[in-house]
Amino acid sequence: MSPIADVIKYEGDNSTFIWKHPREDFNIFSQLVVHESQEAILFMDGQALDQFGPGRYTLETKNIPMLGKVLNLFMGNESPFHCEVYFINKTEQMSVKWGTDSRVEYMEPTYGFPLSIGASGEMALRVKDSKKLLLKLVGTESILNQQKLTAYFRAVLMTRVKTYIAQVMKEKKINIFEIDANLTDFSEDLHQLLIPDFAEYGVALERFFVMNIAKPDGDRQYEKFKELHFRQYSEIAEAKLRAQTEVIQAQTEAQKMTIASQAMAIKREQEGYTYQQERGFDVAQQAAKNEATGQFTNMGIGLGAMAGIGKTVGSMVAGSIGETADSVRGEDIRGTGSECGNQTGTGEMRFCENCGYQFERPGKFCPKCGTKRG
Secondary structure (H helix, E strand, O other), rough: OOOOOOEOOOOOOEEEEEEEOOOEEEEEEEEEEEEOOEEEEEEEEEEEEEEEEEEEEEEEOOOHHHHHHHOOOOOOOOOEOOOOEEEEEEEEEEEEEEOOOOOOEEEEEOOEEEEEEEEEEEEEEEEOOOOHHHHHHHOOOOOEEEHHHHHHHHHHHHHHHHHHHHHHHHHOOOOHHHHHHHHHHHHHHHHHHHHHHOOOOOOEEEEEEEEEEEEEOOOHHHHHHHHHHHHHHHHHHHHHHHHHHHHHHHHHHHHHHHHHHHHHHHHHHHHHOOOHHHHHHHHHHHHOOOOOOHHHHHHHHHHHHHHOHHHHHHHHHHHHHHHHHHHHHHHHHHHOOOOOOOOOOOOOEEEEEOOOEOOOOOHHHEOOOOEEEE
C-alpha cells in the first residue's frame, strides 16, 4: 500500500492542462491546496465527488458531503480512503501549434479553377468545463499537456478546419493571390466556426490564428492565373501613374504661368502702370510704325480699341495719329487756315483748350493730347 499523503498540492508545470496527483490514499484530515487559476476534482470509484477552487481545504466529510456516503470505515480521528485528485490548470495556454495534415481542395472563387492549399498557425486554449474535459478526454491518464491535447483534437481540427477553410474562402470570395492580406479576418472567421467544436469537450478556444497558407507554387495552372492576376494590377497601376504624371505636369505648367503673371504684375506695380495701359502702349507703338497712308484706317481701329485706357496712353496715341494725319495731308495744309481756327500759318502761338499745350503748327488736332480743335 502506498504511503498516505497529508498534503495534496499541484506539482506540474504551466504548460499542463490537467495533472493527476500520484498519491491515491489519503486521510480524512489531509490538506488540499489549490493555487490561483486552478481547480481540483476528487474522484472515487470513477465518480466525481466534488470540485474545489483556489484555497486550502481539509478533506473531511463536512466539506465533502458525498465523501461520507462512500466511507464505511472510521478509525478514531482518522479514516484512510482511496481517492484520485486531478488538478486542472485554467490559465490560457498560448502558442499551441496546429496545422492541416493534407491539402484542402476547393474551387478558387475569383477565377474559378480547382485549387489545393494547406494551412498552419497557432491557437490559445483554456479549460472551461473541467469535469467535461476529464470525462470526455482524460479518462484514466495522469497528465494532459499541450502536446496530448493537440493530439486529441487533431481529428477534430483535420476534419472541421479543412471544411471551414473551404467554406470561408467560398462565402467571402477570398482571392487566393490576396489571402495573405486578409489573414486577420480569415483567422477570426475560422475561430468563430471552431468555438462550438472545442466547447463540446469543455475547452474554450480563446484565439485562433492562421499564420501560413501553403500555396501550390510551381503548379502550371496556378502560375498561369497568378501571372494574369498580377499583370492586370500592374497595368492598372501603370495607367494610374501616367495619369498622375500628366496631372503633375499640368499643375507645374499652371504654377509656372501663375508665377510669371505674378512677377509681371509686380513689375507693372513698381513701374506705375496697369495691364490695360501696357496693352495701350503696344497699340501706340504699333500705330507709330504705321505711318503710310494706306494704314490710316488700321490706326483708327487701334485707337478705338484703346478707348478708356487712360489719358496718358490716349495722349501718346493721339499724338502719333495727329502727326501721321498731318503727313498725309501734306505740308501745304499750313497755308489754308480754313480749319485751324485763328491760326493762319503766320507763326502765331496757340494753346490747346483741353491740355493747355502751346503750339504753332497748324492742324486739326492738338499734337500733345490729340484733342480736336473747334
